[in-house]
Amino acid sequence: MKKKLTLATLWLDGCSGCHMSLVDVDERLIEVAEIYDIVFSPLVDAKEFPENVDVTLLEGAISTDEDVEMVKRVRKSTKTLIAFGDCAVTANVPSMRNHFKLEDVFKRGYLETTPGNDIIPDENIPKLLEKAYPVHHFVHVDVFLQGCPPSADNIFYTLVEIAEGRTPELSLRTRFG
Numbered sequence: 363m364k365k366k367l368t369l370a371t372l373w374l375d376g377c378s379g380c381h382m383s384l385v386d387v388d389e390r391l392i393e394v395a396e397i398y399d400i401v402f403s404p405l406v407d408a409k410e411f412p413e414n415v416d417v418t419l420l421e422g423a424i425s426t427d428e429d430v431e432m433v434k435r436v437r438k439s440t441k442t443l444i445a446f447g448d449c450a451v452t453a454n455v456p457s458m459r460n461h462f463k464l465e466d467v468f469k470r471g472y473l474e475t476t477p478g479n480d481i482i483p484d485e486n487i488p489k490l491l492e493k494a495y496p497v498h499h500f501v502h503v504d505v506f507l508q509g510c511p512p513s514a515d516n517i518f519y520t521l522v523e524i525a526e527g528r529t530p531e532l533s534l535r536t537r538f539g
């Protein structure tokens with residue numbers, strides 16, 4: 363029997379929609395579980411990102427100092443790093459704030475749209491970077507899996523291709539196929 367690979371999944375500045383699409387693989391999750399051991403994920407109870415992970419699906423943009431620390435740790439411990447979804451690939455939705463000064467983003471988020479609140483919190487929370495960045499701004503990415511979210515078919519295809527030792531050809535695959 364072929365040795366199983368290890369798989370990690372996580373999200374940083376993402377909405378979890380890409381993970382919802384992973385779950386949409388539906389009954390093919392059984393095939394995924396036959397190929398991969400999930401060692402770190404919101405779907406399993408692991409607290410620390412492990413070492414020597416074969417494949418990581420990383421959802422979300424990089425938006426805080428903690429995200430930067432995490433993406434570097436993930437890169438160091440992962441053989442094949444997949445930028446999972448458009449927020450990881452391009453910074454997508456989180457980068458909508460990049461057109462504005464950080465100060466104005468805080469004012470909008472905490473004061474103007476929150477009646478009765480006059481505090482912008484600055485303690486015990488991750489420090490927001492001046493801009494939201496795609497994953498490849500900080501670390502090398504092996505596979506860019508596009509889509510907002512990527513389709514379940516494309517996620518399944520990517521995981522199987524990597525397990526078979528092939529590079530997934532995603533350039534012509536759309537959100538729907």
Ligand code: SF4
Nearest residue numbers: 376377379447449510
């Ligand atoms: S790519 Fe789309 S679905 Fe995935 S985290 Fe970003 S906004 Fe959510």
